[in-house]
Amino acid sequence: MKNLTLATTATALFLTACAGPTVNLSTPQPIKVDIAMRLDVYQHAKEASKKSTSSVATSTDPVEARRNRMADIQTFKNSRLVGEGRDALLAIRVETPGDYGDFIRKTVDAENADRMALMKSDAEKQKTSLPQIQTKQASLAAKLAFKGEWIEVVKDDGSAEWIQKEE
Numbered sequence: 672m673k674n675l676t677l678a679t680t681a682t683a684l685f686l687t688a689c690a691g692p693t694v695n696l697s698t699p700q701p702i703k704v705d706i707a708m709r710l711d712v713y714q715h716a717k718e719a720s721k722k723s724t725s726s727v728a729t730s731t732d733p734v735e736a737r738r739n740r741m742a743d744i745q746t747f748k749n750s751r752l753v754g755e756g757r758d759a760l761l762a763i764r765v766e767t768p769g770d771y772g773d774f775i776r777k778t779v780d781a782e783n784a785d786r787m788a789l790m791k792s793d794a795e796k797q798k799t800s801l802p803q804i805q806t807k808q809a810s811l812a813a814k815l816a817f818k819g820e821w822i823e824v825v826k827d828d829g830s831a832e833w834i835q836k837e838e
Contacts (some may be wrong), residue, residue, distance in 0.1 A: 733785035743778050753779060754821025757831050759808035760786055764821050764833070 743762070747753040752775060756762040760783045790808060793815055794801045813822045816836045825831050 682772045708831060737782065737785050737789075740778055740782060744782055747775060747778070748817070748820045751819070751835075754823060754833060755809065755812040755816055757806075757809050757823040757825055759790060759812060761806040762823070 744753070744834065748755075749763075752763065752765045752767060753761050754764050761779045763779055766772060786808070789803045791801060792803045797804070809823075813824065813836070816822050818838060819835050821833055822836050823831050823833050
């Protein structure tokens with residue numbers, strides 16, 4: 672019994688000795704933080720592309736114009752609104768009404784015009800026919816298409832059909 676009382680007393684003393692003084696961490700008023708922030712956004716581009724903010728606007732350079740509308744084209748493909756045709760041109764698969772539909776048509780028309788200009792230039796440089804260049808470009812576009820995007824493929828009998836890429 673004596674050992675039990677001694678052990679209890681020792682434990683009580685040990686626990687009270689570790690308590691230490693109370694430290695108050697609260698403040699009478701909330702802490703105020705004053706942050707001044709500045710954000711500068713710069714766009715470095717050629718003078719020709721600074722003149723227009725629309726991705727549909729034509730540029731004198733078809734490569735630059737295609738680059739400027741690349742995000743819009745990919746959005747249309749992801750939404751399954753357009754597909755890559757067997758002639759290496761975009762085809763509208765779903766007609767969309769209203770202003771957005773007009774935007775899609777203008778963007779696709781501008782993209783196809785630039786693609787055709789580049790393919791004609793390649794045909795002249797390579798001294799080959801335009802249909803051969805279109806076949807190569809269509810094959811490349813089909814290969815680079817993401818899963819689920821519409822592509823037009825030529826069947827063995829020469830006819831074509833639209834499929835969604837599976838890989």
